Amino acid sequence: xxxxxxxxEEVAIGSIVLRSRKYADKVxxxxxxxxxxxxxxxxxxxxxxxxxxINEGKGAAIRDAFKYAKKTNTDILxxxxxxxxxxxxxxxxxxxxxxxxxADVVNGSxxxxxxxxxxxxxxxxxxxxxxxATNTGMKMHITDTQNGFRAFSRKTFGCFGFRxxxxxxxxxxxxxxxxxxxxxxxxxxxxxxxxxxxxxxNPITHGFVVLGSVISLISQRRPLMFFCVPGALxxxxxxxxxxxxxxAFNATRNISIFYTMATVTCIIVGxxxxxxxxxxxxxxxxxxxxxxxx
Numbered sequence: 001x002x003x004x005x006x007x008x009e010e011v012a013i014g015s016i017v018l019r020s021r022k023y024a025d026k027v028x029x030x031x032x033x034x035x036x037x038x039x040x041x042x043x044x045x046x047x048x049x050x051x052x053x054i055n056e057g058k059g060a061a062i063r064d065a066f067k068y069a070k071k072t073n074t075d076i077l078x079x080x081x082x083x084x085x086x087x088x089x090x091x092x093x094x095x096x097x098x099x100x101x102x103a104d105v106v107n108g109s110x111x112x113x114x115x116x117x118x119x120x121x122x123x124x125x126x127x128x129x130x131x132x133a134t135n136t137g138m139k140m141h142i143t144d145t146q147n148g149f150r151a152f153s154r155k156t157f158g159c160f161g162f163r164x165x166x167x168x169x170x171x172x173x174x175x176x177x178x179x180x181x182x183x184x185x186x187x188x189x190x191x192x193x194x195x196x197x198x199x200x201x202n203p204i205t206h207g208f209v210v211l212g213s214v215i216s217l218i219s220q221r222r223p224l225m226f227f228c229v230p231g232a233l234x235x236x237x238x239x240x241x242x243x244x245x246x247x248a249f250n251a252t253r254n255i256s257i258f259y260t261m262a263t264v265t266c267i268i269v270g271x272x273x274x275x276x277x278x279x280x281x282x283x284x285x286x287x288x289x290x291x292x293x294x
Contacts, residue, residue: 001026001074002091004047004082005061005148010036012084017045019088020080023095028068029082030061038082058148059169063162070157077157081148085192093187094151103185104156105177107142108149112186134171136218136225138178142186146170149189156182175218223280231273238266 002024006013013029020027029042033055042049050064062079069077076098080086090108097103134145148170159180164172177184218226245259 001028001069001072001076002078002080002088003027003062003065003069004029004042004080005032005058005065006030006034006038006042006082007032007055007058007061008034008036008038009082009084010034010038010041013038013082014041014045016080016082016084016086016088017042017047020078020091021046023088023091024078026072026074028065030065032056032058032061057165057169059162059165059172062169062173066157066160066162069154073154075154076151077154078151079148086149087190087192090149090189091151093189094149097185097187098151098153102183104153104182105174105184106151107144107174107184107186108147108189109142109144109186110147110189110191111143112188130171133218134174136222138175140178140184142174142184144186145174147189147191156180223277227273227277227280231270231275231277233270234266234273235270238263238270241266 002020004013004016004020004027006029009016017027017029027047029039029047029049031039031042031049031051033052039049039051050068052060052064065079066077068074076095078091078094080088080091086108094106094108097106131142131145135141150173156177159182160173160176162169162172174184241259241262245256245263248254248256248259
């Protein structure tokens, strides 16, 4: 099954559906509250349509695509964006590793094997920052964590929590798959940047919003790294300032307000952060049991 999350994509959706049907038994468009003719054109092109009454976000659309895939006993689910940037004729590239038993999740990448020279610089910079942040929360290296062109085998369908409704869903799914020890493989794909795409977001503002969501995701999924490591460093800094405070007192018999306040602040922050990391890690271990893959 090919699933296409779409929001106001009447210009490109018909072509994406028609070309995707060549490689799939079923094409489903999740119309996420579009106010144009996205749903109508998708049906005319031969897709089944799941409609949201309001715009809920890409994460919500993908969540419903997975629900439908499980309901219909789909063997492989392919996600592709509906704006025309991805090439449906590359769908077999994503299917092949799963069909050959080499991967459970296949991620289309603009940057694998040194590709990506056609990506605008400002986009490449933003993608690299988000990819670095996402890889920090994983135990593997992915070159393109923000790509929406992916394939999933049936065994992965129960691995995802779908906590993110927005664009950070791309990162969340990779982190979930990595934590579930799914085999992830990247294949090179092309992305067009000359397609007409009416965005309601400022790309810089939107990038910071996604980055904030990714950082929040990492803090939830890897609390020991996110809280305990900085907490330990803060505690060590507190001990260092304590040494300076005692040294200053021995030399002058005067209490240094600065060193004393720095000592107390660092030790309190370090202790609080470390215990927060341990507590969140325990909670995370409990939550992980809810999303274990069969």
